Amino acid sequence: MWDAFGFEFVNFYLIPGLVLGCIYALGAIGITLTFGILRFANFAHGEMMMMGGYLTWTIMAIVTALFGLTLHPLVAMVPATAVVIFLFLLTDKYFYKPFRKEDTIKVVMASFGMMLIIRSAVQAIWGPNQLKFVSGIAKPNEILRDVSGSIDLMLLVPNKHIWIFLGTIVIVIALSYLLNKTRIGKAMRAVSDSPDLAHVTGIDVDQVIRATWIVGGICAMAAGVFLAMDIQLLETTMGFRMLLPMFAAAILGGIGKPYGAVFGGLVIGLAEELSAYPWIGDTPLLSPGYKTGVAFAIMVIMLIVRPQGLFKGRSF
Amino acid sequence: MTDPILSLNNLKAGYGQTEILHDLSIYVDPNEIVAIIGPNGAGKSTAMKAVLGLLNIREGNVTLNGDDITDTPAAQVVRLGISYVPQTQNVFVNLSVQENLEMGAWTRPEGIPERLAEMYELFPDLAEKRNQAAGSLSGGQRQMVAMAKALMVDAKILLLDEPTAGLSPKYRGEIFATIQKIKSTGVPILIVEQNAKQALGVADRGYVLVDGANRHTGTGAELLADREIARMFLGGGH
Amino acid sequence: MEAYLGYFLYLLSLLTVGGIYALFALGLNVQWGFAGLFNVGIVGFAAVGAYSYALLTTAESTFHLGGFGLPLPFGMFVGMILAAAIAAVIGVICIRLRSDYLAIATIGIAEIIKLVFKNETEITNGPRGINKIPRAWEHFSEERFYSSWPLSWFASPETWESFFDWLPNWWWQPFFAGTVLLVMYVVYRLLERARMSPWGRMMTAIRENEPAARAAGKDVTTRRIEAFVIGAAIMGLAGALFAQHLRLIEPTNTFDSAKVTFLVWVMLICGGSGNNRGAMLGAFLIWTIWSASELVIGGTISLIGNVFQNLDTTILETRAGFLRMMLIGILMQVILQKYPGGILPEVRPASPKADKS
Numbered sequence: 013m014w015d016a017f018g019f020e021f022v023n024f025y026l027i028p029g030l031v032l033g034c035i036y037a038l039g040a041i042g043i044t045l046t047f048g049i050l051r052f053a054n055f056a057h058g059e060m061m062m063m064g065g066y067l068t069w070t071i072m073a074i075v076t077a078l079f080g081l082t083l084h085p086l087v088a089m090v091p092a093t094a095v096v097i098f099l100f101l102l103t104d105k106y107f108y109k110p111f112r113k114e115d116t117i118k119v120v121m122a123s124f125g126m127m128l129i130i131r132s133a134v135q136a137i138w139g140p141n142q143l144k145f146v147s148g149i150a151k152p153n154e155i156l157r158d159v160s161g162s163i164d165l166m167l168l169v170p171n172k173h174i175w176i177f178l179g180t181i182v183i184v185i186a187l188s189y190l191l192n193k194t195r196i197g198k199a200m201r202a203v204s205d206s207p208d209l210a211h212v213t214g215i216d217v218d219q220v221i222r223a224t225w226i227v228g229g230i231c232a233m234a235a236g237v238f239l240a241m242d243i244q245l246l247e248t249t250m251g252f253r254m255l256l257p258m259f260a261a262a263i264l265g266g267i268g269k270p271y272g273a274v275f276g277g278l279v280i281g282l283a284e285e286l287s288a289y290p291w292i293g294d295t296p297l298l299s300p301g302y303k304t305g306v307a308f309a310i311m312v313i314m315l316i317v318r319p320q321g322l323f324k325g326r327s328f
Numbered sequence: 329m330t331d332p333i334l335s336l337n338n339l340k341a342g343y344g345q346t347e348i349l350h351d352l353s354i355y356v357d358p359n360e361i362v363a364i365i366g367p368n369g370a371g372k373s374t375a376m377k378a379v380l381g382l383l384n385i386r387e388g389n390v391t392l393n394g395d396d397i398t399d400t401p402a403a404q405v406v407r408l409g410i411s412y413v414p415q416t417q418n419v420f421v422n423l424s425v426q427e428n429l430e431m432g433a434w435t436r437p438e439g440i441p442e443r444l445a446e447m448y449e450l451f452p453d454l455a456e457k458r459n460q461a462a463g464s465l466s467g468g469q470r471q472m473v474a475m476a477k478a479l480m481v482d483a484k485i486l487l488l489d490e491p492t493a494g495l496s497p498k499y500r501g502e503i504f505a506t507i508q509k510i511k512s513t514g515v516p517i518l519i520v521e522q523n524a525k526q527a528l529g530v531a532d533r534g535y536v537l538v539d540g541a542n543r544h545t546g547t548g549a550e551l552l553a554d555r556e557i558a559r560m561f562l563g564g565g566h
Numbered sequence: 567m568e569a570y571l572g573y574f575l576y577l578l579s580l581l582t583v584g585g586i587y588a589l590f591a592l593g594l595n596v597q598w599g600f601a602g603l604f605n606v607g608i609v610g611f612a613a614v615g616a617y618s619y620a621l622l623t624t625a626e627s628t629f630h631l632g633g634f635g636l637p638l639p640f641g642m643f644v645g646m647i648l649a650a651a652i653a654a655v656i657g658v659i660c661i662r663l664r665s666d667y668l669a670i671a672t673i674g675i676a677e678i679i680k681l682v683f684k685n686e687t688e689i690t691n692g693p694r695g696i697n698k699i700p701r702a703w704e705h706f707s708e709e710r711f712y713s714s715w716p717l718s719w720f721a722s723p724e725t726w727e728s729f730f731d732w733l734p735n736w737w738w739q740p741f742f743a744g745t746v747l748l749v750m751y752v753v754y755r756l757l758e759r760a761r762m763s764p765w766g767r768m769m770t771a772i773r774e775n776e777p778a779a780r781a782a783g784k785d786v787t788t789r790r791i792e793a794f795v796i797g798a799a800i801m802g803l804a805g806a807l808f809a810q811h812l813r814l815i816e817p818t819n820t821f822d823s824a825k826v827t828f829l830v831w832v833m834l835i836c837g838g839s840g841n842n843r844g845a846m847l848g849a850f851l852i853w854t855i856w857s858a859s860e861l862v863i864g865g866t867i868s869l870i871g872n873v874f875q876n877l878d879t880t881i882l883e884t885r886a887g888f889l890r891m892m893l894i895g896i897l898m899q900v901i902l903q904k905y906p907g908g909i910l911p912e913v914r915p916a917s918p919k920a921d922k923s
């Protein structure tokens with residue numbers, strides 16, 4: 013059973029699906045928080061993720077040039093995160109905040125403009141061509157392979173995927189601690205619940221908004237670096253490619269619901285990978301070229317049947 | 329003569345271009361319950377929003393203890409000691425009761441656990457529901473959460489917008505009893521009410537608001553005795 | 567003389583492409599300016615118009631489906647109808663929801679459309695694209711056109727052949743530019759009439775105060791879907807003209823959302839959303855800036871290359887293009903914040919009462 017069917021399914025479809033799902037989930041957290049708290053769909057989110065990948069690459073390159081060391085992306089990511097958070101706060105201050113009291117669609121438009129500005133900036137600085145993020149072939153983790161192999165359930169999971177799983181779990185746990193146990197986290201939920209009431213309750217909404225960008229920035233950063241670690245390269249379109257699946261994940265999970273976004277991300281990631289599995293006959297169910305269409309299809313179905321999402325987020 | 333705690337002086341205000349309050353003056357002295365009554369759409373809620381700085385104020389001013397607070401942003405007004413319970417959507421439905429109260433205490437520097445305990449004493453119903461989402465409570469319980477949330481700070485004055493709207497007589501009685509309890513702790517209250525009789529019963533003074541301006545003013549008892557007011561609001565029938 | 571001809575032809579090309587962009591901007595103005603619908607999938611509707619036109623009008627080819635060699639106006643018409651049909655489907659699903667959802671859905675559908683054109687190689691020749699798309703007027707000099715109706719009525723193919731050989735090779739340019747501008751003008755006049763009509767006034771009322779319009783019994787959702795569909799049809803038409811102008815289309819670079827969707831948005835916002843003349847003005851203005859800045863930057867770079875002989879300027883050339891895009895993005899943000907009305911702000915149609923007096 014495992015040999016005939018499970019081995020291939022788990023190692024070549026299920027695990028990559030989960031990896032992709034983790035990346036979408038992290039990205040979607042930021043989108044859903046901004047949507048819930050600042051009330052707009054942030055089109056620049058994917059580009060911020062992409063920018064995070066490039067900054068991490070730059071830090072790795074600088075360290076290599078100066079000290080001859082190869083830094084692990086997860087280490088180089090830390091200073092890059094600070095830069096990305098700073099960029100998030102800066103964009104908010106100069107491009108989104110001026111529209112806070114106006115129709116939300118103006119902010120959506122501004123974020124759409126930001127998307128192009130950031131992408132062109134990255135293209136102008138780092139060039140339009142792909143960059144190698146991590147070189148070499150990712151070999152499966154040997155311990156896991158041997159241990160699982162000894163009970164006839166051989167799992168081939170490269171270290172990079174293990175890092176992605178662990179990183180996602182850590183971030184989601186930290187996020188749930190923040191939202192449920194800390195004062196600022198509860199205030200984030202409160203503002204997402206009702207900004208008007210938050211104002212007349214005396215909550216410092218500006219502070220909550222800053223916290224939202226910081227949390228969203230950290231998640232976006234992690235998502236960008238995880239994606240770069242997974243595909244081992246950087247390209248300027250990678251952020252935009254993620255945008256639709258992340259929106260789909262946020263809508264699937266219910267706007268303003270971080271856990272919903274995580275769940276939605278996993279579902280979308282799995283659906284994309286599993287859509288290429290030969291469920292019927294020997295050929296992929298859906299040509300791999302259409303993988304990215306899966307997220308859109310799920311999103312459209314959700315918009316038709318249940319726009320408030322599975323976890324009953326805000327419905328507009 | 330001491331300054332009133334809160335005073336709205338000849339306000340002309342509205343939403344954007346539309347003017348709703350044409351010439352409104354209201355004041356609240358220390359240790360007073362003041363009731364505002366009036367027909368639907370008279371501008372009662374709007375008057376409260378004017379205090380919170382949520383409105384476009386064209387003329388007149390609002391003072392707190394003699395200081396001008398016209399056009400101060402809401403969050404700052406709360407920090408200055410004005411606690412406000414809106415008419416609708418006055419609790420965070422996705423937060424638990426306790427979290428709602430904690431949010432109410434946002435501007436409170438310290439002593440939050442003590443104040444929480446006091447609130448659970450004042451509203452015993454809430455104590456057992458403290459971990460339940462506020463959205464899952466009954467209307468009356470929500471109203472209590474909203475009041476407790478507003479009382480989490482050391483308010484100089486409490487603004488209540490129709491705290492008994494849509495509640496059963498039993499709950500209404502409880503709320504009015506609580507209001508008197510709150511007054512006895514030294515917090516003055518400005519209350520908007522549809523249940524004019526009960527409101528004027530507990531109020532020291534009252535205002536009748538019609539079309540965004542004062543129509544009648546007097547002590548609770550005077551207004552209760554007034555023929556015209558009785559015909560307008562108290563004649564049981566409507 | 568040669569130089570003047572060069573300028574003249576450059577001007578014609580500015581007018582042609584500017585006119586096509588003006589059509590896109592007019593289409594967007596119906597959606598955003600009239601109805602307040604945020605469409606960031608312009609490129610998708612453009613691609614549908616372009617591909618339908620291309621497949622229907624090209625000569626039979628082994629690379630893609632057809633081509634069917636049908637008359638050019640028919641291809642343009644079908645392009646419009648298909649773009650409108652796709653818009654109708656999205657509209658029915660999303661317009662009842664909040665505006666952000668429409669934005670997400672339109673950017674999504676644009677990507678899906680491009681994905682289909684890229685993957686369905688049997689039909690569209692995939693990433694290699696479709697070429698030899700007939701361009702209005704110039705197409706007459708192709709044998710399959712001059713040897714058939716209507717040109718064959720007037721003279722024999724041989725006569726036509728020598729006639730076209732005799733014409734300067736740019737002869738079609740003024741005609742094509744004129745056609746684009748004519749189409750633009752007709753669409754403009756129609757939209758102006760729509761704007762002044764009760765329908766247009768209703769759109770304004772809805773945008774101003776939706777609850778009041780709903781309360782007055784107006785079918786807000788249907789009106790919005792109508793505006794969305796009409797706008798998309800205009801974009802489909804513009805896409806068909808775009809295909810004629812380019813003669814070679816492929817899914818990725820031709821229909822780059824930055825160069826189509828975004829540029830059109832900048833044009834509309836700059837010219838003045840809600841104002842049809844503003845939309846056209848913005849299109850010509852931004853297109854002129856865009857293409858002139860390309861020349862200026864290109865010139866500067868080759869100057870630098872001449873001064874520093876040993877410098878490799880290719881990097882500068884590619885990077886400069888992105889910098890230009892970035893500056894256009896910043897320009898849009900500035901206009902959005904500082905001059906939200908654009909150059910020609912919206913003029914409200916007079917109220918019915920004022921009309922009568």
Ligand SMILES: Nc1ncnc2c1ncn2[C@@H]1O[C@H](COP(=O)(O)OP(=O)(O)OP(=O)(O)O)[C@@H](O)[C@H]1O
Nearest residue numbers: 343346348366367368369370371372373374375415
């Ligand atoms: N946010 C708003 N924007 C514009 N107009 C408003 C707004 N809120 C209320 N109004 C208008 O202001 C007027 C007064 O409303 P307000 O809510 O103050 O009445 P009220 O006296 O509190 O009535 P009720 O007893 O029904 O609560 C009404 O005509 C209402 O339509």
Ligand SMILES: [Mg+2]
Nearest residue numbers: 372373374415
């Ligand atoms: Mg009211």
